[in-house]
Amino acid sequence: EVQLVESGGGLVQPGRSLRLSCSASGFTFDDYPMHWVRQAPGKGLEWVSGISWNSGTIGYAASVKGRFTISRDNAQKSLSLQMNSLRLEDSAIYYCVKEGQFLSAYFFDYWGQGTRVTVSS
């Protein structure tokens, strides 16, 4: 059974940093790209960042580029998101997500339960 378990969320002041982690099990972690998706309170889903299986390709949403850094440790089957210079608008539930692929279609086939980040003074 695929499991994705996020940790590291919490309350943080604007301008400070936070590091999210995701522990994966139930699948061959280093075979798949991984992503972070967030959802602000009462809002829709927003893709934040993605990383290829070997960390060779990384991407960020424009809203977090230059402030957030995604990384993975295939030996530990873990995904991380280092979030610096946090803003009020970064407050959200952050989901760790496994990517699936079928032919030329890419999608998110497994989601963690999410970790809540609240940025407030």
Added chain:
Amino acid sequence: ETVLTQSPATLSVSPGESATVSCRASQSVKSNVAWYQQKPAQAPRLLIYAASTRAPGIPVRFSGSGSGTEFTLTISSLQSEDFAIYYCQHYNNWPSFTFGQGTILDMK
């Protein structure tokens, strides 16, 4: 970047009836659209990928169709557990992904 626009924003349907959610892409995305269901206080769940392929374990009353710029998610014979928010999704230049703004399906 491709923008996905869902309609309607809210859909009120009675149990047992059918519901159709639309997703329009700002440019052709071939068949590369997925659909997700999200219930309150839960993570989203994959329903459909590649426009029309049901994910494992998804009931047959969920179906997807479309290609190019127009896509639909149809839920036939609505059950009480189907009332939720639905999102469409596409990838732009990998690894960048985009979601529609969501459609609330509520009980009439």
